[in-house]
Amino acid sequence: MSNVELVLRSTRVVTPEGTRAASVAVSGGTIAAVLPHDAAVPDGARVEDVGDDVLLPGLVDTHVHVNDPGRTEWEGFWTATRAAAAGGITTLVDMPLNSLPPTTTVAHLDTKREVAAAKAHIDVGFWGGAIPGNVKDLRPLHDAGVFGFKCFLSPSGVDEFPELDQEQLALALGEIAGFGGLLIVHAEDPHHLDAAPVPRGPRYADFLASRPRVCEGDAIAALIALARRLGARVHVLHLSSADALPLIAAAKAEGVRVTVESCPHFLTLTAEEIPDGATEFKCCPPIREGANQDALWQGLADGTIDCVVSDHSPSTADLKTADFGAAWGGISSLQLGLPAIWTAARARGHSLEDVVRWMATAPAALVGLGRKGAIEAGRDADLAVLAPDETFTVDPATLQHRNKITAYAGKTLHGVVRSTWLRGRKINDGTTLAAPTGELLTRPERG
Secondary structure, eight states: OTTOOEEEEEEEEEETTEEEEEEEEEETTEEEEEEETTOOOOTTOEEEEOTTSEEEEOEEEEEEOOOTTTOTTTOOHHHHHHHHHHTTEEEEEEOSSSSSSOSOSHHHHHHHHHHHTTTOSSEEEEOEEOOTTOHHHHHHHHHTTOOOEEEESSOOSSTTSOOOOHHHHHHHHHHHHHTTOEEEEEOOOHHHHHHSOOOOSSOHHHHHHTSOHHHHHHHHHHHHHHHHHHTOEEEEOSOOOGGGHHHHHHHHHHTOEEEEEEOHHHHHOOGGGOOTTOGGGOOSSOOOOHHHHHHHHHHHHTTSSOEEOOOBOOOOGGGSOSOTTTSOOOBOOTTTHHHHHHHHHHHTTOOHHHHHIIIIIHHHHHTTOTTSSSOSTTSBOOEEEEEEEEEEEOOGGGOOSSSOOOTTTTOEEEEEEEEEEETTEEEEOSSOBOOOOOOBOOOOOOO
């Protein structure tokens, strides 16, 4: 303990063994020990006592569209990682599309890393993309350190990232399974989408009808069947339809290697509350009804849904027209995910330990980041300090996102992030953000 330079002390520290009063000793950016609250402070160490505020592990968000380079008027590494730091997130994994070029080759990955290196306020990793015709690029991307591969089963919304049909999906997944990789899937069935009513105009009900629950259910069923046949590892992105939960639970019980995420907007917002023309609420798959949301929470509680991540997918204001058919589909929530989920979770009887499991520990495990996602010795000293009982009203002007558009505007949320720490360095003190010191991460080798 002679090399400890910092001790963070709280009466409520969320650890894998539970919440307790403790002192977290930090040495060289790593948690050296979790000590009793009144433990003697090593010589030369600085003490930061946060009182009764809660000390959490920094959150890990594995679903973020940074859009940099190429669409930086939508977002960018500078603004996205500042928003993340303000929201208690210390690691994000960037999606391979909406940037130009998309992350579908090693050369494109190198371009993205070069752009991100000087702008990252938090640690950043990268997903690769699986699109028609790039099977030959998947292993090189894996070897270059991407955390896995994203594909769409229906149109992505951008021409440079086409969807895979079932034959192409089988080819890509067979290749990825061959080197032990992970495929993450936007699972909506294109045939059901084609058969559904085309959304036009300002009515949210019309948009919701254009993406019925069966789109997700049938796509997930086909994905599970393929993963079972190939022995492959797959992850279902942004689950919005609770109808798929029994199928997923049965597949997990059978031993199929499938994991599932949902998002704050599906767990905290409902179709019934969305005004016509309010396309800040538009996303694909869509926000569904309150009864469906209740079932999603049950899926979280019983472990069918593994984690909660943002699917932060911003755009410029002009793309959020009042026409649900024409507007860009994506919700900006990177800075607000923790308070949004905590507000809903506490109302449903869940604890901050549950929130940490869903938003830090499980996402870190999904991508194999064994040094992230928990407060215990040997992990990175990535931490967030939260005042869980304090409330605030969301003012879009205060957000760090490039475009101040949010479905949470005007909502009163519980949970104020007092500070955020990256490897023992305070990067957010609640009012100002430090210069970028984030690192670019590569996929660790699994032992």
